[in-house]
Amino acid sequence: MAQDDTSVVVLAAAPDELVRAEHHWLDPERLDGDLDAARADRMVPLGDGSQIQVMSVAREGLPLAAVIPLDIDGFARLEAVHRLWAVMHRRTIPPDTRLTRQQRQRARRMLQAFDGSRDGATQQDIAQILFRTGPVTRDEWQASSYRFAIMALLKDARAMVAGGYRHLLRHRRRT
Incomplete structure (x- = not known):
């Protein structure tokens, strides 16, 4: 590793x-x-x-x-x-720049969504917790941007858990 x-x-x-x-x-x-x-x-x-x-x-x-x-x-x-x-040498420790603040926040949300899903929470329950939304009707949920955000978080979280987390260990490279 x-x-x-x-x-x-x-x-x-x-x-x-x-x-x-x-x-x-x-x-x-x-x-x-x-x-x-x-x-x-x-x-x-x-x-x-x-x-x-x-x-x-x-x-x-x-x-x-x-x-x-x-x-x-x-x-x-x-x-x-x-x-x-x-x-x-007891100096100020430079920050780890492998992930931006936004990437760390997204990775955290992915894992929280994954944990909630594994524990039996519905996608709507996960959205209410992660995005602090209130209850919505079925029709509102179907058109909600939070629904699509949770689906994307769960998709990416499954890929991360399946081994994709290794890309987090490397710096971003310009191509």
Whole structure:
């Protein structure tokens, strides 16, 4: 999944050419978070309510460097490393720009609609909760824009639950 999520930071042994005694190197044990010893993974809380996954592939005690493949996702991975650096040096954490505020709000509504549908709520019930609408007659509901919005939210939510959520992990790309 690290190949899908561009916010994962991979740490490896720093090349000898970059290692100097006077440099302060990251000690992975200093990072807050839970270590999964089997995979050397750590979920590091960023302090802004989010967290970042750090994978270490180096032997203990070696100076570490971030590995950033020079592919189309390189800029997104640089952003993740920037966020990790900010945490390490107690600086302001840059925002995660993979989703706009509107996209996050839509994803939230999709999941809320999906949960309501799975729990047996009608589309009209879901609309009343999500959009704060009052009760409407059957004829009003049939012509309501809320009805079509709920149908679209549920369609997109099913696609997300079926695996489409992975596109949320990547940055938008200009074509």
